[in-house]
Amino acid sequence: MRLVFAGTPDAAVPSLRRLAASDHDLAGVITRPDAPVGRKRELTPSPVAQVGAELGIPTIKTHRLDAAATSAVEGLAPELGVIVAYGGLVREPLLSTPRLGWINLHFSLLPRWRGAAPVQRALIAGDRVTGASVFQLVPELDAGDVFDEEEFVVPDGATAGDVLTALAGTGAELLLRVVDALAAGTARSRPQHGEPTLAPKLTVEDGVLDWHEPAERVLARLSGVTPEPGAHTTVGGARLKVLAARVVDGDAPSSSGALAPGELAAEDGTVVIGTATTPIELLSVQPAGKGPMRAADWFRGLRLDAPVAGA
Incomplete structure (x- = not known):
């Protein structure tokens, strides 16, 4: 399929690389604009932007997935949008621009820990088991039907950084399996079950x-x-x-x-x-x-x- 990928931090890079190495056509990358980094506050491209440039994939840098971003995505004519930790919400009409809409790799077992900091909130709460989910994006936050998920047992002493690195790697394979199934017409999803918990961004x-x-x-x-x-x-x-x-x-x-x-x-x-x-x-x-x-x-x-x- 022809794909467009949205992501920003290091945690999104394994998924970007895995999709780029697959048989699918990665038509473009969307990421956040360059941001000041380090003590000198030098403007630096996001990890996803750096990998997109390395791979020669057209890259759109934007703070918001607004009308301009929607127009740019329409020009890429994707069949499916894939998002991993972009850092912004996908709303209509962009949500319906790809023929199959958008899927999201989220680092929790939904509906537990919907929001921006699922791994961090899971560890703060003392969860010993977390995981990753690939679901269909809908207007409500992280509430869409789940295509697939994978559990992860948190090792003793692991930090949020450790867990996120591990889930970014295994989640890339999980994501590709779902993309392959969607391309083959064999993908099946299920509604989320259970009481949602929220994972707002940390301060x-x-x-x-x-x-x-x-x-x-x-x-x-x-x-x-x-x-x-x-x-x-x-x-x-x-x-x-x-x-x-x-x-x-x-x-x-x-x-x-x-x-x-x-x-x-x-x-x-x-x-x-x-x-x-x-x-x-x-x-x-x-x-x-x-x-x-x-x-x-x-x-x-x-x-x-x-x-x-x-x-």
């Missing part, structure tokens, strides 16, 4: 660690907001980004749970912090204005009596 505030929560909830949030927007707390009025942590083992200082929520302690190079239940060991942190470092090195530089962390 910086979603990264605040609440030490009054149980240890497993703190670590779940840390996993869900890593690498973006990042987990953080404050110590002595200064912001501290927490990059990696774990529940302390039985030999760690204050492993009996004697520390108050947010209270810090260190012994033999191990830095721990109290929660509502078991203390957590801080492994890697990043103070404001500095690079990542071992928690023990950061703690040695503190000049605080009985340091306590808080929001």
Whole structure:
């Protein structure tokens, strides 16, 4: 079939490459415009735009899938639109422009976690199983019939970045299977079943660690907001980004749970912090204005009596 692909971040690249390598005709790519990246804020093409250029595929860069974008897509005459994490909604008349409409690779088992941050919200909620779904786009957010899905068991200690990378790879194969079935006329879809949950885009505030929560909830949030927007707390009025942590083992200082929520302690190079239940060991942190470092090195530089962390 003749396809048009819409996507923006790294998570969309495996799907773009897989479709480009298939027997289908990838007529064009739609992505978000170049954006400032890094400390120098240099305008940089999106990962999808970079791969589109590498593959020699005509690329449309747009903030919105508006009338101009619709006109451009009409000129490509696609039979099917495919979208993976573009970062904007497809509305009419663009929704009906391809003969078969649009399908979406979404990184959750729908209807759980409809929205912009499904992997992150799943990990914050403590889900041990998530996955990917390919569904038909409809005007309502992530509510269309599902063609196929694949479960993914979240490994212990995995971050949202880890899970998204894994799902981007397996999801590309899932997506191609659906595209092949649509081309062959054998695709079958089913309505979504169950109570929907929503996954709105994360903000910086979603990264605040609440030490009054149980240890497993703190670590779940840390996993869900890593690498973006990042987990953080404050110590002595200064912001501290927490990059990696774990529940302390039985030999760690204050492993009996004697520390108050947010209270810090260190012994033999191990830095721990109290929660509502078991203390957590801080492994890697990043103070404001500095690079990542071992928690023990950061703690040695503190000049605080009985340091306590808080929001």
